[in-house]
Structure formats: C-alpha cells, structure tokens
Amino acid sequence: MDFELQHTDTNSCARAGKITTDHGTIDTPIFMPVGTLGSVKAVHIHELKEDIKAQIILGNTYHLYLRPGLEILKQAGGLHKFNGWDRPILTDSGGFQVFSLSGIRKLKEEGVHFRSHIDGSKHLFTPENVVDTERIIGADIMMALDECTPGDADYSYAKKSLALTQRWLERGWKHYLETEGLYGYKQAYFPIVQGCVYPDLRIEAAKHVAALGADGNAIGGLAVGEPTEKMYEMIEIVNDILPKDKPRYLMGVGTPANILEGIERGVDMFDCVMPTRNGRNGMLFTSNGIMNMRNKKWADDFSPIDENGTSYVDKVYSKAYLRHLFISDEILAMQIASIHNLAFYVWLSQEARRHILTGTFKSWKDEMLQRVTTRL
Template sequence: MLNFDIHKTCSQSAARAGRITTDHGEILTPIFMPVGTVGSVKAVHMSELREDIRAQIILGNTYHLYLRPGLEVLHEAGGLHKFNSWEGSILTDSGGYQVFSLAHRRKITEEGVTFQSHIDGSRHLFTPERVMDIERIIGADIIMAFDECCPGDADFQYAKKSLTLTEGWLKRCVQRVAETEPHYGYHQSLFPIVQGCVYPELRTRAAEFVASLGAEGNAIGGLAVGEPTEKMYEMVELTNSILPQDKPRYLMGVGTPINLLEGIARGVDMFDCIMPTRNGRNGQLFTSRGTINIRNAKWAREFSPIDTEGYSFVDSRYTLAYLHHLIRADEILGLQIASIHNLAFYLRLVREAREHILQGDFLPWKERMVRQMDNRL
C-alpha cells in the first residue's frame, strides 16, 4: 500500500510537510513531478533527473504511451520503469486532459471517449475500464482515474453534466482496479480526481464523493485551464477543506513557481506541469529573483551565474551570457541547460518550502519568495 506520513503542519496556513512511500521509494512532500509525457522528460537524461535535479517521482501519460511505443512493447519490457530506466516512483495521467485538449478529434459518451490519434488519425476508444487496464500495463506506482477535464469557462449546466459523467466513470475505475492485479509485482494506487470547474457547489459535491471512496490519495483536476488565478486558488482551498487530511493531495497541471507556493499554502502535496521544460526550451528561466527571457540582448555580456542564490545545479558551470549565446544560436545544449535549470529550480523550491514548514516560518518565507519571483528581470 501507498503510505503517507505528515511530519509537520504550518500553524499559519494549510501547508504540511510529509512523506509518501511507494514500492519504488520515498517521496518527501511537498513535491514537484517532472513531466515525462512519452516516457522521457524532454532534453533531460535520467541520470540528470536523479543526480542534478534530484527528482523523486516523474509523470508519464497514458494517452501518449498507449499510442507510442504501445502496450505490447511496454509489457514486454516489464513496464515503464524498466523501459526508461527510471528507478524512482512514476505517476500516470489517465489521458483525460488529452481528451480535453483534442476536442476536434474526439466524441464523448457515457461509455467513454472515441478519439483520433494525433499521430496517424486512427480511431480508438478509451473507457474507464480500458484506461485502468492500460495504466496497469504501463506500470506506474500511482494511476489516475479517467475523467473529463471540464473547460475553465464552461457554464454551470455543462460543468454539472461533465461532473456527473466523471463520477460515473470513477465508480467504474474503482471497480476495475478492484477486480484486476498489477502486472509487475508491486502495488499501484488509484487516485480519484475532483472536478467541478469553478463552481463551489460542484467542487463540494465532487470532493465529498471522492473523500467517501477512501482512496490512498486524491487529485484536484480541471484547474489552470482558463479560469482566473484567484478562482483556481479558491477552488483548491475549498476542495482541500473537504478531502481527507491524512491522504496526499495532488494538484494536476499547475503551474508557475508562485502557483506552487500558493498551492502548498492551501494544503497541496504534489504538483506537475510542463512549464519548466517547455518554457525553458523557449528561453524563459525561472530564478529566485524573478523570470528571465534569456533571448534578450541584455544578457549577452552577463557573466554571472543563472541564479545567484544557488537554486540550480548549473550555477557554477554556465553563465547567463553563455546560455544566451546557445539559445540564440539554436544550439541543442542551450535547450538542455535551460530545461535542467528550470526543473532544478522547481525541485529546490519545494524542498525549501518543506524545510521552512519544518522550521515553522513557511508563511513569511513564502510571501518573500512570491514577491521576488514575481519580477521580470
């Protein structure tokens, strides 16, 4: 079974420091999970994830891994851990967000979702049962329930209909996991997802239903998909006031470094987002002093480290001027350095958040960091 121990809570906020234990090791929380959509974190080697970034868990995506390399390859390899040589824990997203983002390629019914592959146009059907079977084969330690990710600007009636569909699918996911076994000899934990868009009535209903299932952990989905940031924080706070205190809470697909700290203050334990690697490849660096567009000419002769407060392993190796040169020259190494820097920054940030929760001064530290990181340098 997945275990979750809370080591300390913050007296001035809902933040907490804890530890998740899976069959692949310990995860100290709060934690950020690098996104390895197709089994790899873009531009980052597994050894760099382990040694430089110090990741403890990574994320894979059911939709993408199902299409390529495919289930036969993954099963023959012995699951994703052996296929990609990652020794730590893995979480798989069920593909619900891809269903949301590929609106022009899919049809949603009570049975499931029929969609066209973005690779070759072939048609496929994802039902809750099928998705659970796929996630069993992929072999993640934490598998997500199949849901519909409701758009952030949906009206109440659409959001209510969507939530009813997601709750029906969730019951089927729970049943399917209960009647099947893992393929590779280690435990897999199913996390339900709280949906409900930006409507407190629906979020309350969804959180109460999810809480009643007694799952080993729970997720908050359908946020950072177009709604105002303050509304996102409101929904997180509401949802976490209902979800069990003794289970890990995972805020899906969020977000900026400031989002992470605000989420932690509201009781979130786990995060993932493509932002550090995607934005890094586009030349945006996150630092403790604010964000940097490394393409700007102002950095061409800046020979100082990327982050002067030591938030990245690359600080002592590469300067802003060198990275500016690499990115402007379209050199692949530049994409790699920027991606590793951003991921290392995110992981260092959540580690420091944990340290300040344990020390008892999380809230003033968080407020100071939010002010600093809100700058554009």
C-alpha cells in the same frame, strides 16, 4: 502506498509529509517533472536523479498508449524497465489529452472515442481499460479517467460533465479493486475532483471522492482558462473536504507563484510542463525572478545563471554564455534551461518543506512570492 503527515504549518494549511511506494519515498510538498513519452524532454535520467534531485516523474497514458504502445511496454516489463527510471512514476489517465482533441473525439457513457493525432486511427478509452493501460505502463500512482471541463464552461455543462466523471469514477474504482499489478509491486489509484469554478459542484465532487477512501486524491480542471483567484478559491474549498491523512495532487499547475499558493492551501503534489516548455523557449525561473535569455541585457553578463541555484548548470554556465547558445539556436541551450528550471522547481518545493518543518513557512513564502514573480 503509504502517506505520513509529518507537520502542518501553524499559520497556514501548508503540510510536510512522506509518501512511501514500492519504488521509493517522496518528500512532500513535491514537484514532479513531466515525462510525457517516458522521457523528460532534453534531460537524462542521471541528471534527473543527481542534479535535479527528482523523486518522482510523470508519464502520459494517452501518448504512451499510442507510442510505443502497450505490447512493447508489457514486453519491457513496464515503463520503469523501459526507460531505466527506478524511482516512483505517476501516470495521468490520458483524459486531458483526449479532451483537448475536441475535433476528433466523442464523449459517450461508455467512454471517449477518439482518433489518434498521429495517424487518425480510432480508439476508445473507458474507465476500465484506462486502469488496464496504467497497469501495463506500471505506474506507482494511477489516475482515474475524467473529463477536464474548460475553465469557462457554463454551469449546466459543468454539472453534466461532473456527473459523467463521477459515474466513470465508480466504474474505474471498481475495476481497480478487482485487478492487480502485473510486475509484482503495488499501484495506487487517485480519483480526480472536478466541478469547474462552481463551489457547489466542487463540494459535491470532493465529498464523492473523499468517500472512496483512496490512497490519495487529485484536483483537476484548474489552470485551464479560469481566473487565478478562482483557482485558489476552488483549492481551498476542495481541501477543506479531502482527507487530511491522504496526499493531495493539484494537476498541471503551474508557475512558481501558483505552487507557493497551492502549498499554502494544503496541496502536496504538483506537476507542469512549464519548466521544460518555457525553458526550451528561453524563459528561466530563478530564485531572483524570471529571465528571458534572449534579451540583450544578458549578452555581457558573465555571472552564474542563478547564484543561489542548486544545479551544476547554475555554477558552470554564465548568463552571457546561455544567451549566446539561444541566439545561436544551439540545442545545448534547451538542455541547460530545462535542467535549471526543473532543479529550481524541485528546490522550491523542498525549500517550502524545510520551512514548514521549521515553522517559518509563511514569512518565507511571502518573501519568495515577491522574488519569483519579478521580471529581471
């Protein structure tokens, strides 16, 4: 994997770059739709490509490991062949999902023992076998196994957690260097900076990660219960240390406002389930603000969903029609909302990129921030 830093904004830390993988290029900053089980919920691949204009999607190691399972994925030739997506894929390590199963998992030095949420069967994730699992899935970008510390963790717990994450990282990194991909293309491996909301721990973690010289680096353990201001503070601290010539991935964040603030602080890659999850529940993110499509006010509004939208659903369907679908519990409502929200998130990141390249990012971002946080 290669990364070219093309331009840095003169009034902020916002960056425009290009990631090149064996499955294609990615223009940064970029938002990556989440395809937990190899499928972005309610969205076809041709819509992801042609309408949403997604350049990369995510898969979830924990869920894919359990279903369809590694044997099926290996027989298929990896996730690209299995789901038909021929552009880049990133997989998380499964750590966040495992650690959210607090009642049915145990952390140990060797790794994390857990029970499947599907049938209760016992499993073990180690730094090494997670690399092997991501090799079988065939992601272009693989994430290291870490512990995602809760945002309200006390200092003592966060320090112990970070130490374990760092020991796991050393093992995972070694195993990554000693192994190769299975399908004839290269796979990158991103370490993850943890440390909760404690500046000294984040600094220690960022220095440890930066020293490895990986193809890219991730920032984890944010948007997990800590105040928003703390999240932004941690991003700034970490990005002061992480290499400028490598992409930076902020994991699981977040709202359009979070993305704009993250870009301003030097983040290149984002993912979040919010566009699809909130969309399925009737919340639309638009260039003018946030809409609850179940509200009565949209019942006789026959204007486009988003007159500035880039998706075909914005042009074809009206607010009144989409509200009708939601009120009637029609499945099409969830599909339209998911397509719109994902297209908006991708557009927002690419519009930020355009303004970074033209030198107008800061003024555009300040104006856009007001718009995307407005409740319509």
